[in-house]
Amino acid sequence: MRGLTYTIAETPDAAVAQFADAGGDARYIAGGTNIYDLMKLRIERPVRLIDVSRIEGLDTIETDGDVLRFGGRALMADVARTPIVRDEYPVLAESLLKAASQQLRNMATVGGNLLQRTRCMYFRNGAGSLSTVGVYPCNKREPGSGCAAIGGLDRTQAVLGTSEACTAVAPGDWPVALTALDATIEIFGPEGTRTVPIADFYRLPGDTPHREFNIDPGELVTAITVRKTPAGRTSTYHKIRDRESYAFALASAAVAIDMDGDSVRTAHIALGGVATTPWRARAAERVVTGAPLTPDQALRAGQAAFAEARAGQHNAFKIELGARVIADALLIAAQRRA
Structure with a gap:
């Protein structure tokens, strides 16, 4: 033992x-x-x-000033029901409320949520034997052993950001919303406190898929900050999954847009359930920025986000699904403009 x-x-x-x-x-x-x-x-x-x-002070939720600041051990449920988050940043509240179950949201922290590991079936189910390598090869679990998902059962695997070593999907909802809003992560470690833009917090798998986060051993996520923006109110987190609750996304989109009448002044779009990291959809943002937001334009934006997608044997449906999730999310967000 x-x-x-x-x-x-x-x-x-x-x-x-x-x-x-x-x-x-x-x-x-x-x-x-x-x-x-x-x-x-x-x-x-x-x-x-x-x-x-x-640890005192790590569970605070601060909403004054120019930023929202969430302590690393603030609970998902507490952040989701904070009035300014619920009313002014629905993309954040919805990403938390559509994750897991109420019981888990009452225990899970927003800092720990950033560090979730993949739910790839080969990663999680392949280590059940007493051997160190496990039943199925997995480069995340045992570097250099191979990836059983490539050429295997890959319905839930990623179509964006994949490599020849790994196609595992990043599992979180909250990190996708934070990616859309350009959040910053505060990290404390042996050398003191440092800050990392969320865009640099997650690592593409490349040939080292076991290195998932840009956080060093011994470092601790102490806070998450989000700069306040008018686009927060005109936002949504739209999630499609096999069942309505307590399930991970097949495809999701976090959208926050600033509008001038019917036209989009600025757009922030990130994807979940389809990529190996929380995925910023810059191509989709460019399509809708500076133009009237129509259903056709929204769908073109969704299609642009998947222009470089690579499907496996069983997950090609995610490309069409993901494009339509973006389109729907843009239209839902637009309906919330003041």
Whole structure:
């Protein structure tokens, strides 16, 4: 039996020190809604869990001034029902409320949510044996072992941002909304605090798909900031999935637009469920910016977002689905303009 130590950190400095004391073979835990699953699947096998749920100041939700600031251990449910988030930034509230179940949203933190690992069936189900490699090869789980999803059952896999080493979809909803709004991530570690634009927080798989985030061992997500924008009110998170609740996206779109009459002044569009990272749809933004927003124009924007998509054996439907999700999201957002 593998030993496991549980410790509690009262400050960020204490958390980092405890991580170092474990020789780096540790994981931080707050809500625990993801790490426990990965431990049961034998994907994560730390020798120490460091509880950061009692660190004061990391659960604050600040809405004054020019930015929204969410502490890393603020709960998903609490952020979603914050009045200014609910009323002025529906894209943020909806991305949280359409994720997981109410029970999980009452426990999961917005910082931990950024670090979810993929739900690729080969990644999660391939580690069930007592071997270190597992039943199915997976480059995320065992670098260099191969990718069983390529040429395998790939209905839920990505069509954007894939590589010859990995096609696993980034699973989150909240990170997609944050990507559309150009959020910034505050990270604390041995060298102090640094900030990372969310566009640089996630890594494309390339030939190192096991390196998913630009966060170093021992670093802790302490806050997420979003600059306030008039486009926040004219926004939505539109999600299509196999069942209406408690399911991951087959395709989703986070849209925030600033309009001048019927024309789009600026557009922010990001995709989920179709890419290996939360995916900024710049091509779609260019199509709608400076033009009247009609159903045909919205669909052209969606199609532009998937111009470079690469389908596998069973997921080509995501290209058409994703384009229509963008189109629908743009029209839903436009209906919310003041």
